[in-house]
Amino acid sequence: DAKTTQPNSMESNEEEPVHLPCNHSTISGTDYIHWYRQLPSQGPEYVIHGLTSNVNNRMASLAIAEDRKSSTLILHRATLRDAAVYYCILRVGFGGSNYKLTFGKGTLLTVNP
Amino acid sequence: ETGVTQTPRHLVMGMTNKKSLKCEQHLGHNAMYWYKQSAKKPLELMFVYSLEERVENNSVPSRFSPECPNSSHLFLHLHTLQPEDSALYLCASSQHSGNTIYFGEGSWLTVV
Numbered sequence: 198d199a200k201t202t203q204p205n206s207m208e209s210n211e212e213e214p215v216h217l218p219c220n221h222s223t224i225s226g227t228d229y230i231h232w233y234r235q236l237p238s239q240g241p242e243y244v245i246h247g248l249t250s251n252v253n254n255r256m257a258s259l260a261i262a263e264d265r266k267s268s269t270l271i272l273h274r275a276t277l278r279d280a281a282v283y284y285c286i287l288r289v290g291f292g293g294s295n296y297k298l299t300f301g302k303g304t305l306l307t308v309n310p
Numbered sequence: 311e312t313g314v315t316q317t318p319r320h321l322v323m324g325m326t327n328k329k330s331l332k333c334e335q336h337l338g339h340n341a342m343y344w345y346k347q348s349a350k351k352p353l354e355l356m357f358v359y360s361l362e363e364r365v366e367n368n369s370v371p372s373r374f375s376p377e378c379p380n381s382s383h384l385f386l387h388l389h390t391l392q393p394e395d396s397a398l399y400l401c402a403s404s405q406h407s408g409n410t411i412y413f414g415e416g417s418w419l420t421v422v
Contacts, residue, residue, distance in 0.1 A: 297343075
């Protein structure tokens, strides 16, 4: 499986923007870049995904490098509720129309009040 | 509320017991997954069911036995587990060619 590399941890202050980086130098042309996050004592939740173009939704923005070998998840104004482990994952096909997500260790984001 | 419900939320079982974890999704999806999350380790994909057929089994020991009777329900049958099997077991669902996976809140399993 194509792998991703993320910093183990990052810190931010409340109300400030946060840029969470991810490297995926072995990405293939059909791999989507997905971001999930896991709040304490909960299952992971979807944040955003993209293929080539930058994407925005109500939770975050995803900036994808032109060569697709890296991406950045942007939280525009961090809140205490954004403290979580953020996973950058490549969605890869494994047979027919089936896809799977392989999680790494992610980045633990701490938000300071 | 993600539309994926797991029961029980917490389970303590002895090594000789037989128990089952249940997952139900109310999202109309046709693919379901079991993941395992041990302390300080990444989530590990255990099984994938797509259109009610098992399409992925990631070298999981036979003491874990999945069952998918229909597209809305997924079970994980447990027997003769070891203490190292204690973990958070997460169920998820998606459309089989879809882009988003929805997770349940997980079942915390302790094997004593």
